Amino acid sequence: MSLINVMPFSIGLLYDVQKRISYLILPFSFYTTYYIQSNMDITTQILEEAKSTLSCAKGSHDWEHTERVYQLCMHIGRKERADMEIVQLAALLHDIGRRHEDESKGKICHAEKGAELASAILKKYHIDDDKIKQITHCIECHRFRNNKIPQSKEAKVLFDADKLDSIGAVGIGRAFLFAGEVGAKLHNHNIKDIENTEPYSEDDTAYREFMVKLRKIKDKMLTDEGKRIAEARHRFMVEFFDRLNKEVDGEL
Numbered sequence: 001m002s003l004i005n006v007m008p009f010s011i012g013l014l015y016d017v018q019k020r021i022s023y024l025i026l027p028f029s030f031y032t033t034y035y036i037q038s039n040m041d042i043t044t045q046i047l048e049e050a051k052s053t054l055s056c057a058k059g060s061h062d063w064e065h066t067e068r069v070y071q072l073c074m075h076i077g078r079k080e081r082a083d084m085e086i087v088q089l090a091a092l093l094h095d096i097g098r099r100h101e102d103e104s105k106g107k108i109c110h111a112e113k114g115a116e117l118a119s120a121i122l123k124k125y126h127i128d129d130d131k132i133k134q135i136t137h138c139i140e141c142h143r144f145r146n147n148k149i150p151q152s153k154e155a156k157v158l159f160d161a162d163k164l165d166s167i168g169a170v171g172i173g174r175a176f177l178f179a180g181e182v183g184a185k186l187h188n189h190n191i192k193d194i195e196n197t198e199p200y201s202e203d204d205t206a207y208r209e210f211m212v213k214l215r216k217i218k219d220k221m222l223t224d225e226g227k228r229i230a231e232a233r234h235r236f237m238v239e240f241f242d243r244l245n246k247e248v249d250g251e252l
């Protein structure tokens with residue numbers, strides 16, 4: 001299902017409710033309709049801008065990743081009673097700095113660059129300065145690196161959603177996709193010290209990704225709902241790689 005179809009659900013619902021109310025309170029209805037409609041248009045335009053920045057992104061970090069993070073943010077954000085407008089815009093814009101990090105071969109941090117780019121986009125649509133500050137805080141901290149620590153509830157929601165997309169069934173799929181992108185082998189579990197193998201080499205397999213990074217993610221979650229989902233996704237990954245090892249060894 002496309003994000004455009006899902007995204008304005010709450011706004012669409014509001015619009016429908018407003019239409020019914022407008023029969024009763026006609027003098028206020030034009031303003032309310034205008035307000036809701038224009039907010040919906042702005043979000044759609046911001047979505048399109050974010051999407052265009054990721055048009056050349058590789059499969060493991062493409063627009064579909066943003067769509068999945070968005071869906072997780074909506075789910076976790078509601079459970080955590082976060083400000084959904086902040087969460088929604090932060091999710092859409094969180095990886096728009098990705099191209100700069102790729103082109104600079106990692107010298108530029110996509111989270112920091114993304115916050116800077118997002119601020120310019122949001123200003124263009126006349127979003128309040130305070131909201132821009134809250135949204136850019138979420139984007140800047142979504143990697144939780146270089147002393148950029150998620151402080152607000154909304155930043156914690158985005159952090160958890162972004163990390164959750166690298167574990168579970170989706171995480172396994174992304175890990176194999178990434179291994180394919182760097183020309184790694186299908187599997188290499190018999191290597192003695194897998195954690196010390198070279199990244200971006202033929203040993204940068206999905207299994208290496210699991211051993212080095214993915215199996216540690218569940219302990220980094222910041223929200224209760226994020227922790228709950230991470231536990232289930234983690235169990236699935238452990239089961240999957242255990243079976244993969246056995247199949248490769250001819251035991252299953």
Ligand SMILES: [Fe+2]
Nearest residue numbers: 094095110142
């Ligand atoms: Fe990111």
Ligand SMILES: [Fe+2]
Nearest residue numbers: 069094095162
């Ligand atoms: Fe991301």
